Amino acid sequence: MFDWIPDSHFVTATTRSLVVMFSTIVFSVGVGLPLGTLAGLYQFRRKRFLLGILAIPLLMPSFLWAIGLSQFQELFTISGFSHSSGALGSVFVFSSLLIPLSIYTSMLGVKSVSPHQIDAFILAGSALWAFFQVLKRTAPITILISILAGIMTLSDPGPGLILGFPSAAAEILISFSALFDFDLARQQCFFIAGLSLFFFLPIMLFLGSHLSAVLLAQESSSIKLVENSTVQRYAAPTFIILLIIIIGIPLVGLFKPLWQGIDFNYALKTIQRTWLNTIFYSTNSGLLSTVFALTFVLFFGHYQKIRIAMLSFSLLFIILPSSFVALNVLELGASVSTSWDWLFRGRLLISAVLGLRFFPIATLLVLNRYASISPTWFEAAKISGVSKTKFYLQVLIPFLAPSLALSVLVISLLATAEIGTVLLLRPPGEDSFPLAIFTVMANASEIKVSSLCLIYFVISAVNLTVLWTIFGKKA
Amino acid sequence: MKKNNGLEVIQVCKKYADQTVLDNVSFSVKPEQHTVVLGESGCGKSTLLRVVAGLFAPNAGKITIDGNRVSSANQIIIQPHLRNIALVFQDLALWSNLTVLGNITLVLSAKKFSAVNVKKQAKDVLEMCGIISLANRKPSETSGGQQQRVALARAIVLQPKYLLLDEPFSGLDLVTKYDLMEEIVALADKKNITIILVTHDPFEATFFAKQALILSRGKIVESGLFKDLLAQSQNPIMLKFRSQLQKTNDLPAVND
Numbered sequence: 252m253f254d255w256i257p258d259s260h261f262v263t264a265t266t267r268s269l270v271v272m273f274s275t276i277v278f279s280v281g282v283g284l285p286l287g288t289l290a291g292l293y294q295f296r297r298k299r300f301l302l303g304i305l306a307i308p309l310l311m312p313s314f315l316w317a318i319g320l321s322q323f324q325e326l327f328t329i330s331g332f333s334h335s336s337g338a339l340g341s342v343f344v345f346s347s348l349l350i351p352l353s354i355y356t357s358m359l360g361v362k363s364v365s366p367h368q369i370d371a372f373i374l375a376g377s378a379l380w381a382f383f384q385v386l387k388r389t390a391p392i393t394i395l396i397s398i399l400a401g402i403m404t405l406s407d408p409g410p411g412l413i414l415g416f417p418s419a420a421a422e423i424l425i426s427f428s429a430l431f432d433f434d435l436a437r438q439q440c441f442f443i444a445g446l447s448l449f450f451f452l453p454i455m456l457f458l459g460s461h462l463s464a465v466l467l468a469q470e471s472s473s474i475k476l477v478e479n480s481t482v483q484r485y486a487a488p489t490f491i492i493l494l495i496i497i498i499g500i501p502l503v504g505l506f507k508p509l510w511q512g513i514d515f516n517y518a519l520k521t522i523q524r525t526w527l528n529t530i531f532y533s534t535n536s537g538l539l540s541t542v543f544a545l546t547f548v549l550f551f552g553h554y555q556k557i558r559i560a561m562l563s564f565s566l567l568f569i570i571l572p573s574s575f576v577a578l579n580v581l582e583l584g585a586s587v588s589t590s591w592d593w594l595f596r597g598r599l600l601i602s603a604v605l606g607l608r609f610f611p612i613a614t615l616l617v618l619n620r621y622a623s624i625s626p627t628w629f630e631a632a633k634i635s636g637v638s639k640t641k642f643y644l645q646v647l648i649p650f651l652a653p654s655l656a657l658s659v660l661v662i663s664l665l666a667t668a669e670i671g672t673v674l675l676l677r678p679p680g681e682d683s684f685p686l687a688i689f690t691v692m693a694n695a696s697e698i699k700v701s702s703l704c705l706i707y708f709v710i711s712a713v714n715l716t717v718l719w720t721i722f723g724k725k726a
Numbered sequence: 727m728k729k730n731n732g733l734e735v736i737q738v739c740k741k742y743a744d745q746t747v748l749d750n751v752s753f754s755v756k757p758e759q760h761t762v763v764l765g766e767s768g769c770g771k772s773t774l775l776r777v778v779a780g781l782f783a784p785n786a787g788k789i790t791i792d793g794n795r796v797s798s799a800n801q802i803i804i805q806p807h808l809r810n811i812a813l814v815f816q817d818l819a820l821w822s823n824l825t826v827l828g829n830i831t832l833v834l835s836a837k838k839f840s841a842v843n844v845k846k847q848a849k850d851v852l853e854m855c856g857i858i859s860l861a862n863r864k865p866s867e868t869s870g871g872q873q874q875r876v877a878l879a880r881a882i883v884l885q886p887k888y889l890l891l892d893e894p895f896s897g898l899d900l901v902t903k904y905d906l907m908e909e910i911v912a913l914a915d916k917k918n919i920t921i922i923l924v925t926h927d928p929f930e931a932t933f934f935a936k937q938a939l940i941l942s943r944g945k946i947v948e949s950g951l952f953k954d955l956l957a958q959s960q961n962p963i964m965l966k967f968r969s970q971l972q973k974t975n976d977l978p979a980v981n982d
Contacts, residue, residue, distance in 0.1 A: 627819035630781050635884065636807025636836040645832055650823040 257435075257442050265419040265446065268405050271338055275345040276394075276401040282346075283353020284393045286493065288386045290354060291361025292369070293479055295486035303719040304494055305351045310711045312668040312685050314409025315704055316344045316501040318692060321413055322701075323504025337416030344410040347497040349400050356396040360389030378479060398454060399570060402447045406572030408671070413692070419443055423574055428674065433578065440575035451570045455563045505704050508697035517695075518702040525684040529667060532601050532683050537663035539606030541655055544613035548651075549643070552621045553629075562618070565611040573608060573671035580604055581675065601676045605666040612665070613658040620654035657722050664714055731793045732756040733778070733888060733920070738787035740770070740777055740944075747773045748784070749944040755937065757887075760914070760921040762931045762952065764963050765941035771924040772816070774941065775890045778922070779813050780806035791888070807836065812881035813890040818873055820865040826852065826876050827861040830883055837884065847883060854913070855879040871902035878910060882917065889914065891923040895930060907933050928967035932956075940964070 290302060308316060320340055364385050372381035411418030419439070427436035551557045568576070584595030594600055624647075632642040648655075673686045682690070688703045733755045740748040747770045755761045763771050776782050778789060780802050789797040791811070796804040821829055830848040839847065852858040855875045860868050865876060874894060881889060891910075895903045911934065914921050923934050931938065935952035940961050948961050955964055956971075 625817050625819060627815040627817055628821060630776070630813070631815065631819040631821075631880075633781060634779055634806040634811070634813050635833040635880070636805075637832055638836065641832065641835065645828075646821045646823065650821075 279349035287354035287357020291358035317410040317413035319501030319505035340414040508701040533663040535602030536605035536666035537659040540613040577675035762935035812886035818877040
């Protein structure tokens with residue numbers, strides 16, 4: 252008989268994780284909402300560049316940031332690295348991910364306020380008053396997305412393990428990777444999944460349509476950016492300080508051991524061993540996710556209610572702990588006949604699970620472009636007798652192509668940073684590069700770990716630069 | 727299709743959910759009798775064009791074109807592209823990822839012409855509409871008036887008998903609008919195309935219409951020859967039209 256309630260030790264760990272989760276949400280919204288509204292509303296020097304840099308933490312696994320913070324604390328001999336500092340450290344690491352997300356979401360929220368509304372606010376009161384009116388309108392979506400992202404911290408084991416903070420996710424990881432007790436891990440995963448749903452469902456029930464409306468806001472409603480000398484003077488320095496705190500500090504810690512030398516040999520050997528798998532997992536996840544999204548959009552993109560329902564429902568795949576999905580897939584694999592081994596014991600399974608996990612993000616990216624298509628496009632094709640195949644191949648898919656390419660790239664990068672699924676589902680010896688870092692970080696020397704981290708950072712930075720150069724102007 | 731007997735809409739009703747958009751609408755349009763549909767916003771004008779075009783089936787009533795029944799209650803009998811009808815949409819519906827030429831050739835390719843023939847016909851129609859120089863541009867790289875011409879070229883390239891215009895001139899400056907309207911009427915007369923225009927603008931109406939229909943809350947409240955309605959109708963829309971036209975006539979003459 253499966254026992255649904257875990258022991259008190261795990262419940263205590265969950266309570267600690269919840270405290271970290273709520274603190275992270277409050278802190279991230281507190282910083283991200285005003286800065287995002289500011290960036291959405293005003294033009295200032297180096298804005299595009301600074302906002303591009305801000306995306307770095309989103310593309311890196313959280314455990315790298317935790318390693319960086321941990322080594323930064325050692326560098327400045329910050330003492331008292333106990334539970335409380337571990338909790339604070341976890342809040343810092345998670346906030347480094349959530350603050351950029353809050354800023355981007357607030358900017359998106361500003362897009363849903365029309366330029367005329369903003370002009371009316373400025374005419375009715377001061378520029379500051381207008382700023383707070385816009386902030387009030389962007390707050391719901393920013394808070395909502397921050398809560399959803401906050402729920403995901405419940406299932407991220409990296410910072411807890413590295414910073415010595417016994418979080419619920421760290422306990423789950425220990426259960427299956429150190430104790431090899433899959434039943435215990437499954438029980439703990441169910442508990443966290445239930446808790447995630449407890450927070451997720453009411454939010455989606457009440458705010459699902461609002462979420463879709465803002466996330467699918469059209470470019471046509473993008474505002475004319477306001478010039479303001481005070482903002483011009485202070486905005487860029489404020490963003491630079493933020494970047495130093497959330498990116499500079501972890502990076503200094505991460506690369507600190509490299510002053511003593513770089514172990515390129517070790518890094519190259521690790522890359523040689525893992526690059527094929529890393530590319531296989533990430534690219535196929537990006538492709539599968541985008542194909543799922545395109546199929547969904549072509550079939551249901553027309554129907555407003557279905558797309559809102561589907562979008563809300565598909566967010567479940569992201570909210571649920573990756574280990575929960577992976578453990579259930581393992582269970583399923585064990586229960587089917589060996590003729591399914593090509594799927595359940597192969598590398599493709601990882602790509603499929605990751606592709607499904609990031610499907611909502613791919614859907615959002617594709618739907619956002621699809622929603623800008625006028626229904627009259629379809630009517631014009633119908634009245635002229637253009638067949639559906641011709642219309643899809645010559646008009647619709649080429650029109651969606653930029654968002655499809657963006658989706659493949661973004662999902663590939665996100666899938667690369669995801670280690671939970673790869674850790675559980677990989678065939679023996681088929682590690683990805685980030686997983687190789689994760690597995691050696693406890694035993695290998697700091698120089699070796701830092702050398703690997705440097706390579707990972709450089710690859711991510713190059714990818715981000717490519718992404719930002721191609722798509723940044725539109726973003 | 728039988729010979730050109732005109733278009734007949736008989737007791738057509740159309741509902742969206744619980745809302746009746748067209749309520750027992752009947753009228754007929756004789757060949758080359760350009761018709762204007764007038765009415766307040768949301769009265770069902772655009773829906774009427776879509777029902778006639780065959781994009782929606784009516785919930786009741788029937789539509790015949792040249793003596794052939796094309797739609798009846800909840801049924802599209804003849805598909806839109808087989809009705810000899812073209813529609814220029816309010817937002818023009820140009821496929822923005824295709825070039826001007828691409829917009830025309832895609833429509834022609836649906837007719838299974840040879841590739842050479844498709845290109846030739848497309849170039850001919852662009853020439854006729856005065857936009858051949860824009861053939862390789864994307865619609866977004868052309869002006870509002872030029873986009874209107876592209877939409878018109880795409881509509882007439884299939885040589886329709888009926889051209890439905892859904893407020894296509896809104897947003898154009900006065901000079902471009904009148905140039906374009908003159909060209910459309912000339913083209914329609916040359917090619918024996920019957921125009922059905924939906925508009926709010928009295929001057930557009932006077933330009934095109936031989937016949938007028940006034941729609942209010944989904945019902946036709948008045949119909950007849952446009953000049954008769956303009957002279958005699960007590961409908962608020964026609965009264966407004968009349969007063970505006972009179973104001974224009976009262977303007978002092980301008981020396982060139």
